[in-house]
Amino acid sequence: MTMQTMLANPLASIVLMHADDLLMLGHVQSDWTGLAPILEEDIAASSMAQDDLSHALVLYQYLAEEFDLDPDAIAFDRDPADYRCCNLTTVPDEFDWAVSMCKRWLLSTYTKLGLDRLALVDEGDLGDRCARLRDESAIHVAHLGAWMIRLGTGSTESNERMQAALNLLAEEAGMMFEPPDLGFESDEGFCCGRGEMFDEWATLVGATLSEAGLQASFTLPDQAARGGRRGEHAGHFSEQHAEMTEVRRAEPATAW
Amino acid sequence: MSGAANPVTPPDITITADPEKLAEFEQRISDGVLIEPGDWMPDSYRALMLRMAEHHANSEIVGALPEGEWITRAPSMLRKLALTAKVQDEVGHGQMLYRVSQELGKSRDDMLRDLVTGKTKYHNCFNYPCPTWADIAMIQWLIDGAAIMNQKTLADGAYGPYVRTMNRINMEEAFHFKSGEDMVLTLMSGTRGQKSMAQEAFDRWWPIALMFFGPADKPNAEDLPPMKWRMKTERNDSLRQRFVNRFAPAAIDLGLIINVTTKDEHGLVTSATPDEELGLNQSTGNWSYTQPDWDEFWRVIRGNGPCNTQRVALRRLSYEQGAWVRRAIGEGAVAVPPAA
Numbered sequence: 068m069t070m071q072t073m074l075a076n077p078l079a080s081i082v083l084m085h086a087d088d089l090l091m092l093g094h095v096q097s098d099w100t101g102l103a104p105i106l107e108e109d110i111a112a113s114s115m116a117q118d119d120l121s122h123a124l125v126l127y128q129y130l131a132e133e134f135d136l137d138p139d140a141i142a143f144d145r146d147p148a149d150y151r152c153c154n155l156t157t158v159p160d161e162f163d164w165a166v167s168m169c170k171r172w173l174l175s176t177y178t179k180l181g182l183d184r185l186a187l188v189d190e191g192d193l194g195d196r197c198a199r200l201r202d203e204s205a206i207h208v209a210h211l212g213a214w215m216i217r218l219g220t221g222s223t224e225s226n227e228r229m230q231a232a233l234n235l236l237a238e239e240a241g242m243m244f245e246p247p248d249l250g251f252e253s254d255e256g257f258c259c260g261r262g263e264m265f266d267e268w269a270t271l272v273g274a275t276l277s278e279a280g281l282q283a284s285f286t287l288p289d290q291a292a293r294g295g296r297r298g299e300h301a302g303h304f305s306e307q308h309a310e311m312t313e314v315r316r317a318e319p320a321t322a323w
Numbered sequence: 324m325s326g327a328a329n330p331v332t333p334p335d336i337t338i339t340a341d342p343e344k345l346a347e348f349e350q351r352i353s354d355g356v357l358i359e360p361g362d363w364m365p366d367s368y369r370a371l372m373l374r375m376a377e378h379h380a381n382s383e384i385v386g387a388l389p390e391g392e393w394i395t396r397a398p399s400m401l402r403k404l405a406l407t408a409k410v411q412d413e414v415g416h417g418q419m420l421y422r423v424s425q426e427l428g429k430s431r432d433d434m435l436r437d438l439v440t441g442k443t444k445y446h447n448c449f450n451y452p453c454p455t456w457a458d459i460a461m462i463q464w465l466i467d468g469a470a471i472m473n474q475k476t477l478a479d480g481a482y483g484p485y486v487r488t489m490n491r492i493n494m495e496e497a498f499h500f501k502s503g504e505d506m507v508l509t510l511m512s513g514t515r516g517q518k519s520m521a522q523e524a525f526d527r528w529w530p531i532a533l534m535f536f537g538p539a540d541k542p543n544a545e546d547l548p549p550m551k552w553r554m555k556t557e558r559n560d561s562l563r564q565r566f567v568n569r570f571a572p573a574a575i576d577l578g579l580i581i582n583v584t585t586k587d588e589h590g591l592v593t594s595a596t597p598d599e600e601l602g603l604n605q606s607t608g609n610w611s612y613t614q615p616d617w618d619e620f621w622r623v624i625r626g627n628g629p630c631n632t633q634r635v636a637l638r639r640l641s642y643e644q645g646a647w648v649r650r651a652i653g654e655g656a657v658a659v660p661p662a663a
Contacts, residue, residue, distance in 0.1 A: 093407075094395060094403075097394045097395065097403070097407045098391075098394060098395050100387065100391050100394060100407055100410045100411055100414065101384060101387030101388055101391045101410055101413070101414050101641075102391070102637070102640075102641040103641075103645065104641075104644070104645025104646070104647075104648035104649060105645065105648065105649060105652075106384070106414060106417060106418040106421065106431075107418060108648075109411075109414050110411060110414055110415050110418065113407060113408075113410070113411035113414070114411070116407060117404055117407050117408055117411070120400065120403060120404050120407065121404060123400070124400045124401075124404070127400070138400060139399045139400055142400050143398075143399075162640070162644055163644070164644065164645060164647075164648055217651070217652060218648065218651055221650075221651030221652055222647075222650060222651045224647055224650065224651065225647055225648070225650070225651035228647060307395075310395050310396055311395060311396065313396045314396050314397070314398040314456045315398040315399070317516070318513070318514050318516050318517055321513050321514050321517065322509055322512075322513060323398035323399055323402060323456070323509060323510075323513075323517075
């Protein structure tokens with residue numbers, strides 16, 4: 068089978084959507100290794116980045132087995148337009164810990180709900196794989212949520228910085244719920260319902276924001292709004308993709 | 324990346340401690356008893372031990388930077404994961420060593436500020452560039468290999484918290500070394516371009532690895548505090564010889580050529596010719612080799628290396644950018660004074 072067969076498969080596009088989110092989230096966050104504000108949190112953030120990358124790999128491996136492909140080829144060798152990560156994953160954080168923190172928390176909360184749903188899918192061992200991943204994902208949500216509260220309530224300065232980061236990310240966050248192509252035009256198709264998942268996510272996020280003394284307004288975008296899930300990435304994604312594949316492309320088709 | 328804890332220029336030491344207490348302290352060390360933070364120790368011992376642990380901690384977190392630059396370019400999922408975990412380990416080593424240093428009486432914030440203002444130093448080998456993926460392989464193989472050799476002797480020292488930390492670090496360094504060895508082997512089994520990339524990186528890192536152990540000790544090193552008090556337990560030259568004995572034949576087996584090189588101000592090689600001194604002395608079992616350029620070593624340690632400014636600037640940026648987080652959780656970060 069070919070990469071195109073995988074890309075044309077409806078369930079694969081949902082799996083790929085989460086895998087690509089996790090790859091790019093881990094990729095961007097791993098760039099902070101050694102540079103976070105506190106050593107202990109540097110180590111924790113790196114562990115979460117490694118979890119994200121590992122989770123992406125588990126999902127790529129599932130797809131590789133289903134479609135007889137190489138997991139690294141799925142991860143690195145697609146054209147940028149064939150990646151299904153949402154644009155929130157790749158928003159540059161400009162070395163601002165508040166943006167990094169808010170982005171990871173918004174996305175991790177979403178990913179956990181997505182894995183909850185995929186864990187119920189009766190298709191090969193996909194459900195089992197996702198059930199394993201969501202337990203670690205839940206730890207990320209708890210850790211990042213605690214930091215949202217700590218920094219939201221820590222000082223006037225930290226509250227303002229976190230609020231500014233949320234203001235920057237809130238609009239893009241809704242686009243996490245953009246359906247990928249192929250048979251997901253209706254809410255029902257989005258692995259148990261796009262609208263229901265958005266409501267659950269917004270309730271969870273809203274409860275933490277309230278405790279953190281922060282505000283944000285999120286809206287579920289119209290089905291027609293196109294973004295990263297359908298390959299329409301912001302300009303910085305192609306730069307990140309070029310950097311991510313630079314060494315691999317230098318000597319293609321060989322072991323590194 | 325690993326940081327050896329050989330502060331290169333031990334300060335002049337005046338021992339003013341009570342002679343009886345000092346004799347008892349030195350007897351405990353020669354009896355192999357570990358010194359613990361609450362035990363009596365001469366002020367000069369505390370100062371030297373702090374200097375050594377702080378220098379080592381600084382080296383770990385600065386050492387995370389050159390390898391960290393390549394995480395986003397790692398060429399496969401497994402290499403990406405391994406490199407992220409490896410750099411994380413180095414940050415973790417820094418955290419453990421700052422804890423050891425904190426117990427010796429200096430706050431973490433003071434240590435981080437002294438690092439970014441240039442008041443304290445870190446290991447010289449991190450002031451060199453990593454222009455290719457193969458540099459990451461060579462760092463993990465040669466520099467982590469050198470660090471293991473050095474740190475195993477430091478784990479035989481006398482200060483309990485530092486010894487225990489070395490033992491923990493060395494276990495992780497062994498994984499880093501194996502990962503580096505696998506990366507070098509993969510490159511040397513690969514395409515012509517990969518082999519050439521590996522050789523060029525080896526040319527850059529071989530002399531740095533030789534310098535890693537520091538210059539030759541004074542003839543009476545065993546009688547001076549760092550060795551007398553078992554803060555270090557082996558001479559630099561002796562460690563260097565063991566390193567060459569282990570790595571010269573391994574490099575040759577992999578198909579690498581051990582060259583004598585010259586470098587430009589950016590740390591890039593301008594000429595490379597095979598080391599004519601290289602060879603195994605059958606009677607001693609030691610390999611002979613050409614010494615690295617010690618003038619270069621002193622230039623770099625005085626702040627004029629290819630990447631000194633870049634490394635400190637990035638640590639300073641990290642310190643400044645993260646200050647609001649530390650303030651918010653009450654860790655008392657204050658404004659950074661101007662660079663020295």
